[in-house]
Amino acid sequence: MGELENSSSMAVSTASGEASASSSGNQIQGTQLVAEGGPPKKKRNLPGMPDPDAEVIALSPKTLLATNRFVCEICNKGFQRDQNLQLHRRGHNLPWKLRQRISKEIRKRVYVCPEPSCVHHNPARALGDLTGIKKHFCRKHGEKKWKCERCSKKYAVQSDWKAHMKTCGTREYKCDCGTIFSRRDSFITHRAFCDALAEESARAQTLTVSNTEGNMNVNGNGNGKSIVGAGGGGGAATSPPPQPLTPSTTSVVSPGLSIQSSEMPENTMGLSPPITPAATSAPSTSSSNVFASIFAPQTQQSKMPAPASSILQSAAAPLERTSLSLSSPLYLSNNGSSIFTGPEHDHCHYAPSAQPAMSATALLQKAAQMGAAASNPSLLRGLGLAVSSSPSAAGPDPNVKAESSSVAAGLGLGLPLNGSSSGLNTHHHHHHPMIGSSSLFGNKPTTLDLLGLGIADHGGASPNGLSAFLTSFGGGFNVGAATSSYPAGGNSPRDTWEGAAERKPNGPAML
Amino acid sequence: MIQEGPSSVTSSPLQFFPWMSLSPGLGSPFPWLRELKSEERGLCLIHLLVACANHVAAGSLENANIGLEQISHLASPDGDTMQRIAAYFTEALADRMLKAWPGLHKALNSTKISSVSDEILVKKLFFELCPFLKLAYIITNQAIVEAMEGEKMVHIIDLDSSEPAQWINLFQTFSARPEGPPHLRITGIHEQKEVLEQMALRLTEEAEKLDIPFQFNPIVCKLENLDLENLRVKTGEALAVSSVLQLHSLLATDDEMLRRNINSPSISRNLNTNLSHRVLQMNHRTLGEWLERDPVHIYSPSSSDLPSPSSPLSLAPAPRIGSFLNALRALSPKVIVVTEQESNHNGATLMDRVMEALNFYAALFDCLQSTVSRAQVERQKVEKMLFGEEIKNIIACEGLERRDRHEKLEKWILRLELAGFGRVPLSYHGMLQAGRLLQSNNYDGYKIKEENGCLVMCWQERALYSISAWGFRRYD
Numbered sequence: 001m002g003e004l005e006n007s008s009s010m011a012v013s014t015a016s017g018e019a020s021a022s023s024s025g026n027q028i029q030g031t032q033l034v035a036e037g038g039p040p041k042k043k044r045n046l047p048g049m050p051d052p053d054a055e056v057i058a059l060s061p062k063t064l065l066a067t068n069r070f071v072c073e074i075c076n077k078g079f080q081r082d083q084n085l086q087l088h089r090r091g092h093n094l095p096w097k098l099r100q101r102i103s104k105e106i107r108k109r110v111y112v113c114p115e116p117s118c119v120h121h122n123p124a125r126a127l128g129d130l131t132g133i134k135k136h137f138c139r140k141h142g143e144k145k146w147k148c149e150r151c152s153k154k155y156a157v158q159s160d161w162k163a164h165m166k167t168c169g170t171r172e173y174k175c176d177c178g179t180i181f182s183r184r185d186s187f188i189t190h191r192a193f194c195d196a197l198a199e200e201s202a203r204a205q206t207l208t209v210s211n212t213e214g215n216m217n218v219n220g221n222g223n224g225k226s227i228v229g230a231g232g233g234g235g236a237a238t239s240p241p242p243q244p245l246t247p248s249t250t251s252v253v254s255p256g257l258s259i260q261s262s263e264m265p266e267n268t269m270g271l272s273p274p275i276t277p278a279a280t281s282a283p284s285t286s287s288s289n290v291f292a293s294i295f296a297p298q299t300q301q302s303k304m305p306a307p308a309s310s311i312l313q314s315a316a317a318p319l320e321r322t323s324l325s326l327s328s329p330l331y332l333s334n335n336g337s338s339i340f341t342g343p344e345h346d347h348c349h350y351a352p353s354a355q356p357a358m359s360a361t362a363l364l365q366k367a368a369q370m371g372a373a374a375s376n377p378s379l380l381r382g383l384g385l386a387v388s389s390s391p392s393a394a395g396p397d398p399n400v401k402a403e404s405s406s407v408a409a410g411l412g413l414g415l416p417l418n419g420s421s422s423g424l425n426t427h428h429h430h431h432h433p434m435i436g437s438s439s440l441f442g443n444k445p446t447t448l449d450l451l452g453l454g455i456a457d458h459g460g461a462s463p464n465g466l467s468a469f470l471t472s473f474g475g476g477f478n479v480g481a482a483t484s485s486y487p488a489g490g491n492s493p494r495d496t497w498e499g500a501a502e503r504k505p506n507g508p509a510m511l
Numbered sequence: 512m513i514q515e516g517p518s519s520v521t522s523s524p525l526q527f528f529p530w531m532s533l534s535p536g537l538g539s540p541f542p543w544l545r546e547l548k549s550e551e552r553g554l555c556l557i558h559l560l561v562a563c564a565n566h567v568a569a570g571s572l573e574n575a576n577i578g579l580e581q582i583s584h585l586a587s588p589d590g591d592t593m594q595r596i597a598a599y600f601t602e603a604l605a606d607r608m609l610k611a612w613p614g615l616h617k618a619l620n621s622t623k624i625s626s627v628s629d630e631i632l633v634k635k636l637f638f639e640l641c642p643f644l645k646l647a648y649i650i651t652n653q654a655i656v657e658a659m660e661g662e663k664m665v666h667i668i669d670l671d672s673s674e675p676a677q678w679i680n681l682f683q684t685f686s687a688r689p690e691g692p693p694h695l696r697i698t699g700i701h702e703q704k705e706v707l708e709q710m711a712l713r714l715t716e717e718a719e720k721l722d723i724p725f726q727f728n729p730i731v732c733k734l735e736n737l738d739l740e741n742l743r744v745k746t747g748e749a750l751a752v753s754s755v756l757q758l759h760s761l762l763a764t765d766d767e768m769l770r771r772n773i774n775s776p777s778i779s780r781n782l783n784t785n786l787s788h789r790v791l792q793m794n795h796r797t798l799g800e801w802l803e804r805d806p807v808h809i810y811s812p813s814s815s816d817l818p819s820p821s822s823p824l825s826l827a828p829a830p831r832i833g834s835f836l837n838a839l840r841a842l843s844p845k846v847i848v849v850t851e852q853e854s855n856h857n858g859a860t861l862m863d864r865v866m867e868a869l870n871f872y873a874a875l876f877d878c879l880q881s882t883v884s885r886a887q888v889e890r891q892k893v894e895k896m897l898f899g900e901e902i903k904n905i906i907a908c909e910g911l912e913r914r915d916r917h918e919k920l921e922k923w924i925l926r927l928e929l930a931g932f933g934r935v936p937l938s939y940h941g942m943l944q945a946g947r948l949l950q951s952n953n954y955d956g957y958k959i960k961e962e963n964g965c966l967v968m969c970w971q972e973r974a975l976y977s978i979s980a981w982g983f984r985r986y987d
């Protein structure tokens with residue numbers, strides 16, 4: 001029993017005659033050394049040592065990791081499996097008496113970890129499974145030889161590595177802020193707070209930005225910060241308004257602040273400069289649905305009893321596999337795609353009318369409409385004329401689609417660039433290009449509600465603003481000039497938008 | 512009142528970008544831009560894009576540069592739909608502008624690693640995410656099955672053989688035929704050998720399972736270099752041709768040279784007015800010969816003085832397609848099924864193409880957005896590597912390089928009829944199947960319309976892809 005010698009280096013000789021540690025020194029296969037630890041085996045039912053009568057076996061690291069644990073006593077040939085060993089022993093033609101496996105006592109065996117510093121080195125904490133102790137030893141005290149290609153995680157046990165490879169990269173939940181999660185629960189938790197985090201950082205940004213502009217307060221209060229506190233409407237709900245205010249202005253400004261925050265606490269969230277947090281609140285739920293459905297275990301979502309047979313219906317596999325198998329040839333579409341499987345898309349979250357963002361086709365139509373209305377070279381008059389027709393959401397111009405000539409003409413706004421400098425001069429006399437645009441867009445009730453604006457009141461002058469606003473883009477981008485040359489209340493442009501409702505009473509003064 | 516404001520900003524219209532003087536530490540110098548709601552921003556983007564495209568078309572690169580700079584603050588490949596579209600369009604415009612310095616352009620593109628596997632992946636993604644290809648395949652297969660009723664030997668030429676699912680579906684339909692499946696041969700054409708090998712594997716595997724006598728012949732070559740004579744079409748075989756988004760690349764031609772060769776634009780114009788009549792009256796063989804000899808004179812010149820999109824009878828000259836279709840016709844196919852993008856991206860002027868492309872890709876991006884959730888990497892891949900590349904090709908390339916010359920169905924009808932094919936109306940059954948696919952997979956917003964025996968796949972009323980079937984025209 002060569003291995004007995006080997007393990008003798010690790011031998012812990014039995015000094016005490018503990019009942020649990022018995023030495024059956026004859027030819028039990030494998031290497032067995034009886035060892036017992038310090039504490040007497042009075043403690044029963046300790047985790048890790050449920051059976052005090054079990055035989056504690058300590059193996060050396062070499063033995064533990066040896067692959068051929070089962071050794072034929074006749075010829076010392078090693079085998080990985082017991083069954084293989086038995087098969088081999090038959091070949092030796094043993095006499096009947098010796099044919100039985102010697103000492104057939106199947107004794108419960110528990111194993112200790114050979115590493116002295118390990119908690120499982122203590123026989124009281126021995127592990128019951130040989131494979132378990134092997135894996136434990138490798139994991140904790142061994143060298144990590146297996147590495148995942150994708151995420152470069154290292155593993156000491158091959159089965160761990162294999163298990164990881166199955167899931168690496170498959171279940172990935174990605175928040176819109178870019179963080180990746182492998183667990184659904186952590187993803188959801190993060191996402192709930194991610195919006196808050198993003199908003200805070202955005203608010204901090206706008207606060208600093210509008211602070212530097214140092215504009216006037218609408219109420220005549222010289223404190224720019226107060227308006228920021230108010231105008232940072234997106235943050236109004238969450239950042240305590242009095243925070244940036246000096247005590248002297250609190251009394252004056254707070255009513256306004258409270259009005260603002262009460263009016264649009266939630267709505268303004270949608271207007272925070274990174275539009276993504278609000279916008280993603282919708283898609284993020286849908287994206288979780290998407291993920292849930294994508295990674296649902298192959299359950300068939302297609303209800304159609306298609307002519308295509310079942311082999312072609314694998315719900316998510318194609319998508320998974322294509323993303324997974326980047327290392328392997330991608331076009332290995334085994335059992336994969338069929339014509340009749342659908343993607344796991346979020347079903348009704350993007351009905352165009354309900355989207356936070358207008359669909360691009362709708363935008364193009366709108367642009368063409370507006371452009372068609374403003375093709376009059378005299379912008380003011382032309383826009384004034386167009387006012388009556390444009391507010392109707394349907395638009396008078398049905399030919400928006402696809403006729404390239406009309407679209408090109410429709411977007412003629414962009415075309416007469418050189419000639420628009422005159423227009424640029426005039427637009428300074430415009431009232432509120434910004435507000436104007438908001439009211440023009442106010443045709444859409446959804447956008448209106450976000451802003452809390454009432455369209456009707458903005459009447460004639462306002463729609464001019466948009467086209468002028470946009471023309472200024474085409475011509476010379478003086479919108480910034482116009483914007484920053486805003487009078488009262490134009491501290492932050494957002495303030496302009498949201499504050500428009502407040503500006504209403506001041507409207508005549510502005511106009 | 513309005514004129515008041517911070518001193519750093521003047522109200523002079525000639526002062527561009529006054530806020531550029533603000534310290535860059537603020538981040539974007541256009542803080543108020545971020546305040547824009549997506550709708551206004553989208554409209555801004557559209558106007559900016561059109562303006563910039565105009566500059567590029569007019570050759571005033573300075574202004575175009577300014578335009579691009581401005582758009583760059585609003586556009587983003589990660590933003591909402593309009594932002595993404597703008598991002599890809601500006602990239603295309605910039606690419607076009609850069610070609611004015613060929614050395615610069617070449618140097619910038621010299622180290623580009625084009626990954627074949629990525630392209631393949633992206634095509635597969637498009638197949639899986641959007642139903643268009645699936646619908647095209649279903650309808651194509653239906654047309655083939657119907658045309659091959661009673662045939663014992665079927666040979667299919669697949670002009671872009673990359674998706675096994677297309678033919679697996681056909682296998683199943685064929686094996687369910689009452690008279691049993693025919694002896695089937697598929698000739699697959701593709702540029703990459705690996706793709707064809709994969710196709711061969713999958714298809715032979717499936718055919719074995721279904722017990723269909725099957726043979727796959729791969730041909731590795733570009734479509735324009737395809738020699739139809741070498742396809743070894745055997746006598747007694749019923750031939751079908753499937754072309755999914757492939758024919759338009761044959762429209763690529765050296766426009767400059769052709770334009771120079773056209774001597775008398777007026778004569779060609781006269782020709783065009785009676786063109787459809789003449790086609791029907793002529794014997795198709797002589798027409799074919801005539802086409803091969805002098806293709807240019809049949810078509811109107813693609814010069815800018817002719818309003819290209821408005822007169823439906825004017826076809827942009829393209830010698831290659833003529834000869835290809837003629838060669839196809841010479842093989843006497845029973846049915847050719849053509850799927851193409853339903854948009855005119857082959858306009859002579861840049862602005863035409865930009866406007867058409869804007870509308871088309873806006874619909875496509877919307878469609879993708881609605882079908883796939885926003886933050887998915889796959890969608891961005893499809894947008895960038897598939898649509899973005901198409902947009903780049905349409906806008907930035909000219910001449911032979913510009914292969915994405917999509918044309919509308921009406922033009923294809925003209926071309927195919929010129930080549931001697933007659934329309935085979937697509938059956939109602941195919942449309943039903945397509946509709947069933949849409950419903951069963953909850954594809955919202957997609958529609959299939961029938962127009963004169965052709966089918967048009969739409970997204971929210973915007974036609975995106977057209978399918979038509981053609982056969983040999985017999986003159987009675």
